Amino acid sequence: MTARHRVRVTRRLPEAVEARLAAQYDVVVNQPDIALSATELRDAMREFDAILPTITDRIDADLLATSGRRAALIANYGAGVDHIDLAAARAAGIAVSNTPGALTEATAELAILLMLMAARRAGEGERELRAGEWTGWRPTHLVGQSLDGCTLGLIGFGRIAQGTAARARGLGMRILYFSRSPAATEIEAALGASRVDTAEALMAEADVVSLHIPGGRATHHFVDAVLLAKAKPGAILVNTARGSVVDEAALVAALAEGRIAAAGLDVYENEPTVSAALLASPRTVLLPHLGSATKGAREAMGMQAVDNLDAFFAGRALPDRVA
Incomplete structure (x- = not known):
């Protein structure tokens, strides 16, 4: 049996999205749903093939330069990517995608x-x-x-x-x-x-x-x-x-x-x-950052992030590549 790609999800996602991820990947979801620490994110870069982060995760140049890094894709959940150092990601050869349109x-x-x-x-x-x-x-x-x-x-x-x-x-x-x-x-x-x-x-x-x-x-x-x-x-x-x-x-x-x-x-x-x-x-x-907070939008964002994961691991062009 072929080993499945490992994916670290940094926050809880809509149920249908988590179910799709679990069916396709060796996925670890952040069950406490509290923002991961820099140490936890660094460990994720070493231990997983892809990271599915959100705006609460600061992914800077230092993190992207993690020694022994395994992660090759950051499939961001959200349209905005100002929490990710895109230039550093490009320099490190890490692909980055987002979820425009869904929200x-x-x-x-x-x-x-x-x-x-x-x-x-x-x-x-x-x-x-x-x-x-x-x-x-x-x-x-x-x-x-x-x-x-x-x-x-x-x-x-x-x-x-x-x-x-x-x-x-x-x-x-x-x-x-x-x-x-x-x-x-x-x-x-x-x-x-x-x-x-x-x-x-x-x-x-x-x-x-x-x-x-x-x-x-x-x-x-x-x-x-x-x-x-x-x-x-x-x-x-x-x-x-x-x-x-x-x-x-x-x-x-x-x-x-x-x-x-x-x-x-x-x-x-x-x-x-x-x-x-x-x-x-x-x-x-x-308001407490509710812009995309409808059931339809939040689920569509997650499905779009998984679409990017699927394309990357299938060797296809990322639908929503930003770096």
Whole structure:
């Protein structure tokens, strides 16, 4: 009997995904479902043919240079790969794949949820009600704003941003976007989207700004105090991308001075730690990284990761290779 390839899975996955892995591989799943330590990851690099990690695993150059390394593939569960040193992986001859597309619809939906909650002050209302502080309906109580007729500015215009734009159009929003490259004319036409030349121009015009850029050094603190100062007074900021793209201290200051009216965040600079200042700000809606958290999306992500494992060990091209 031919020995099966060994695969280390760093977090619990949907049941159907784990069952498929178990049927095809000699797989070890992280049953406690707590992020592996650097030592455990290093051991996995030595003992397994492939690693199936998530965003909670920091795979840096030092880890990739593990002596006696056996792992030849990192099949990431998730679209973002800023937790993996891709240059070091290439240098070490380790293939890296991700799972783009599977989480598009779920994350776009969550971006809209955050916009609506922030605009209509839903988070404030729920906190007040649960604290027993609601005294009843009155005309001036927690008055928010409608998104109908507002301008949505998207920073980044990939799959998730485009999915967000499509949903925002249904709410009657006008769509602007900023990205390094223009989208195809037919995509702009279908979404009624117009490209602006700079992030500063977008900030000045948008009532709601939604972030859709990858993490990493190139985008670290992309939204900083300087950019926030360009925002249209009373704008709303939404982030379902990566926490590192926002300077949280600058955002807290912008919220305090009213330059930014509200923020809806699903990701944070130092996850799972959330800054006390953000937690204390009354005009924030804060979610625990739920962008892809639908049954369908999480299962599809896992199946896509296994598709990459299958292709690699069959000697085929990786469907979703990033390094």
